[in-house]
Amino acid sequence: MKTVKIVGVPEHFNLPWQLCIENAEFEEIGIDLQWTDIPEGTGKMCQMLRDGETDMAVILTEGIVKDIVAGNDCSIVQVYVESPLIWGIHVASNSKYTNLAELENTKVAISRYGSGSHLMSFVNAKNQHWNTEKLEFEIVNTIDGAVDALTKGNGDYFMWERFMTKPLVDNGIFRRVADCPTPWPSFVIAVRNGFLESNRQTVALILETINNTTIEFKDIPSIDRTLASRFNQKQEDIREWLKLTKWSQKPLEEKVLNNIQNQLFDLKIIDKKGTFAEIVKAV
Structure with a gap:
């Protein structure tokens, strides 16, 4: 069993991960996926990736792009939520x-x-x-x-x-x-480069598993009720949120990354731009 540490915010976007863990879908493919909720959000998760406290993160796009440009040795392997936050x-x-x-x-x-x-x-x-x-x-x-x-x-x-x-x-x-x-996709999946280089097949299996769940997530019976119960929400609010939210199973495109970096640069959030190859890795 391969142990993989992953972090994300304790929010409704990440229920697909929880369902996969609860249904032992990662265990079935030989992966002990250890999820940790990080209520402090993106800044904390960037630090955890830098410090090697986690292998992967489901993280806000703008935050991880900024941190990779600033020297965080990790890469974006996929868009997780395509719709804006x-x-x-x-x-x-x-x-x-x-x-x-x-x-x-x-x-x-x-x-x-x-x-x-x-x-x-x-x-x-x-x-x-x-x-x-x-x-x-x-x-x-x-x-x-x-x-x-x-x-x-x-x-x-x-x-x-x-x-x-x-x-x-x-x-x-x-x-x-x-x-x-946000003028860009909400969430991406990032992986430490050292971990990715030696565990590319494991990462590919994790992405395949979560993608199979997000493709069908909105069709799960009573998913609005489940989300409302778990996250202290009203069902009508969850239904509206589900209409607005679109999960992704695709890599981050170069033109999208260029758009993100151009806006961050114009806002003086980053003082230089990274290359596509530096920021995005294929699995």
């Missing part, structure tokens, strides 16, 4: 801010530097024609940390996946003032 822009329920325009030059709560919540604040600022050099940040680590920071006034707004944050909106803890979709 819809980031909700949230304030505390008692916040004086009522619309997006009022948030210019206020403090952004982020999970950590290099995370999606950090990088997407630049995308949002550019969309609103704000001066990105004036962005200020409060590191909160997790969504619970964001609740604490916004409630106490240590941060003014927080960007997180809209549907995962909706229970906080429904419960009157946050107010959502706007949405900001």
